[in-house]
Amino acid sequence: MLRNHSLAQAISNVGWHQITSMLAYKAEWYGRDFVQIDKWYPSSKRCHACGHLCDAMPLSVRHWDCPACGASHYRDINAAKNILKAGKAILAGADKLREHEQKTTVGRTGG
Ligand SMILES: [Zn+2]
Numbered sequence: 001m002l003r004n005h006s007l008a009q010a011i012s013n014v015g016w017h018q019i020t021s022m023l024a025y026k027a028e029w030y031g032r033d034f035v036q037i038d039k040w041y042p043s044s045k046r047c048h049a050c051g052h053l054c055d056a057m058p059l060s061v062r063h064w065d066c067p068a069c070g071a072s073h074y075r076d077i078n079a080a081k082n083i084l085k086a087g088k089a090i091l092a093g094a095d096k097l098r099e100h101e102q103k104t105t106v107g108r109t110g111g
Contacts, residue, residue, distance in 0.1 A: 035087040047071055048081040 020036060027034035037043075045057040052068035062075050 033091055035090050037083060037086045037090065041082075041086055043079040043082040043086070044075050046078075046082050047073065048078050048085065 024034040026032075042053060045054040046052070047054075047066040047069060049071040050066060050069040052066050054064070054067070057064065057075075063073065064075065065072050
């Protein structure tokens with residue numbers, strides 16, 4: 001996003017921390033989930049179709065074909081699909097933790 005000059009200026013003025021804080025606040029306000037994935041997660045160079053991870057991918061590469069499965073990717077769309085998948089995986093893990101905590105709580109109150 002920082003490559004888009006007008007968007008980069010807006011982001012630089014506000015800062016990533018403030019943007020994520022506002023997103024978290026709005027998500028909670030509307031009863032939605034807000035999930036942050038690891039900032040180093042290789043979302044752009046991982047094939048969303050098969051999971052193959054490319055070694056290196058300069059920012060100038062906007063379109064690429066997966067050497068493992070042959071899927072054709074637009075960099076940002078592929079990254080968005082990987083980020084969604086990673087976020088859902090985190091939520092699925094959080095759901096399992098909540099279920100475990102509820103069972104533990106039920107066990108404590110029942111015992
Ligand atoms: Zn692939």
